[in-house]
Every structure is written in C-alpha cells, then in structure tokens.
Amino acid sequence: MIKKLSLIALLLITMTSCVSKKIYTELEDKYANLKKDNRALNDELEALSKSKNQLDNDYTALVNAHDAAKNEVAQLSTELEALSSKYDNLKASYDALEKNSSAEIAKNSKKNRELLAQLEAKEQALAAENERLEKLKKELESRSQRVAELESVIAAKDANMRALKDAISKALTNFEGKGLTVEQRDGKVYVSMENKLLFESGSWYVGAQGKQAVKQLGSVLAENPEIAILIEGHTDNVPYKGNAQLSGNWDLSTKRATAIVNILRENNAINPENLTAAGRGEYAPVASNDSAEGRAKNRRIEVILTPKLDEISKLLNDI
Structure with a gap:
C-alpha cells in the first residue's frame, strides 16, 4: 500500500x-x-498486534507456571532423597540398638513410623505435582498448537x-x-x-x-x-x-x-x-x-x- x-x-x-x-x-x-x-x-x-501480544502474554504465563511446577517437583525430589537418607540412618541405628534396650527399640520404632508417614506424604505430594505438571504441559502444547493453527488460517485467508x-x-x-x-x-x-x-x-x-x-x-x-x-x-x-x-x-x-x-x-x-x-x-x-x-x-x-x-x-x- x-x-x-x-x-x-x-x-x-x-x-x-x-x-x-x-x-x-x-x-x-x-x-x-x-x-x-x-x-x-x-x-x-x-x-x-495487540491481540497477538495478549496471546503471547498468555503463552508466557503458562510457560512460567510450567517452570514453577518443575521447580516444585525438583524441590520435593530433593526432600524425598534427604528423608530417604535419614530413614536409612535411623534404620541402621535401630538395628544397632535392638540388642541393647527394648525401650530404645520402641523409641526408634516410633520414629521410624513417623518417618515412614512423612515419606508417604511426600511421595503423594510428589505424585500430585507430577500430575499437575503433566496437565500444564499438555495444556501448553494444546494452546501453542491452536495459536499456530490460527496464524496458519489467517495467512491462508490473506x-x-x-x-x-x-x-x-x-x-x-x-x-x-x-x-x-x-x-x-x-x-x-x-x-x-x-x-x-x-x-x-x-x-x-x-x-x-x-x-x-x-x-x-x-x-x-x-x-x-x-x-x-x-x-x-x-x-x-x-x-x-x-x-x-x-x-x-x-x-x-x-x-x-x-x-x-x-x-x-x-x-x-x-x-x-x-x-x-x-x-x-x-x-x-x-x-x-x-x-x-x-x-x-x-x-x-x-x-x-x-x-x-x-x-x-x-x-x-x-x-
């Protein structure tokens, strides 16, 4: 023009x-x-252009949410690893004290039960975050595909x-x-x-x-x-x-x-x-x-x- x-x-x-x-x-x-x-x-x-910028902003927000979920999963994985190590140490202590005192055995048993409960809770939280991360990933892929389809249709119409x-x-x-x-x-x-x-x-x-x-x-x-x-x-x-x-x-x-x-x-x-x-x-x-x-x-x-x-x-x- x-x-x-x-x-x-x-x-x-x-x-x-x-x-x-x-x-x-x-x-x-x-x-x-x-x-x-x-x-x-x-x-x-x-x-x-404004409409496209809004779509880009939405896309960026999803990417940020996806990255945040990945960080949460990484943190939970680190905590799980730390708890697992702690559990192994307590179990070793439990095995050593088992011969010495029934009271100590009972004490360590209680700690083990508490630790196992914590581990189970962390594993459940980790599974939930993995599910949420996968859902966000699929939503992000779907949104990207629809944006690409829209751009392709507009270009074809023009x-x-x-x-x-x-x-x-x-x-x-x-x-x-x-x-x-x-x-x-x-x-x-x-x-x-x-x-x-x-x-x-x-x-x-x-x-x-x-x-x-x-x-x-x-x-x-x-x-x-x-x-x-x-x-x-x-x-x-x-x-x-x-x-x-x-x-x-x-x-x-x-x-x-x-x-x-x-x-x-x-x-x-x-x-x-x-x-x-x-x-x-x-x-x-x-x-x-x-x-x-x-x-x-x-x-x-x-x-x-x-x-x-x-x-x-x-x-x-x-x-």
Missing part, C-alpha cells in the same frame, strides 16, 4: 504540468483516499484474498480507465465501478458494457464459493427527481445494487446465499460533492468481497 501511495504521489508530481485539471484532481482525490485506506489498514494491523484480487484484476483488464478499480484492504477485496460504466443518469438499468463487466466479475466469484459478496449502491448528494416510483437517492442506490445482484445470479455457479444487496444513498462518499468530478466518483457500485471467518472464530473461542 505504501509503495502504491508513493507511485501515485510521484505520478501526481510528474503529470501536474502535462494533464488537465480534471485528471489531476482525480489523481489527487485517489491519493487522498489511498492515504485514508492506509491509515485504516495500520489501525487494523495495530489491533491485530493469501486467498490476494489471489482473488489478482484474478479479478486480470478478468477486468479491459475495463481499466473506465471507472473501475480493484483494491485489497482490511482483509477484503473492493471492486468499485462508477455509474458511468453501469447506468444512465437516474436509471438502474445496466447497459451492455456494464453487464459485460459484471458477468466477467461473476465468472471469478463463481470459482470462490467461500467468499461473502456484498453489493453496495452509492449516489451523490443531489436530490433524485426522476422516476416517481422511487422515494429518493437511497431507494435508487438500493435498486442499482439489486440490479447487479440479479446479473450475478444469472451465473448458476454463484450461491445466492453468498449475495447481499445494500443501498447507502449519499451517506458514504469517497470524494467531495462540491465538484462534478467528486460527485461522479460518489455515484458508484462497490462489490465488497469478504472471506468467511467461521474457522477463525472457532479457533479464537478455543484459545
């Missing part, structure tokens, strides 16, 4: 003296939008979205420079098509060129059944005064989004359950409505492609 921003900035500088004001303004707006997208992506990256973006860009090459852009940000792929490619002013009927672009997009989406497809219609802030059947810009944006969905549904390989049509009217502009150029950018269809995150959610709940 930073490389792309730099290239556009360089393009703006080098072309200022040789392009029209309209093209310069469009490039400048696109540069501003990319900067905004870059900030959003950095915020998302920071949130993911790689799949990059591949999807590249496939869409390749499929829609013929429409570059005609109000169509393909971007990847925030883990999603955004396909933006300005109305000049799709609709006449005030209409939701898709022209031949626009229909061809949507069908070519559909051919790629049909090969990616694990992608959720949201089609958003957008307008500028000029009040709609066309067909009396429509209540305004919001209604128009919804009908345009639905028109795109209907074209995609002509491809039987696309699961209708993956499709969502939404109208956002004039309330999500990408440029200022104070100029004709800005209003033209705001009149658009955005196809937002999102990977299904059920597997990631399950792994997060298991951690």
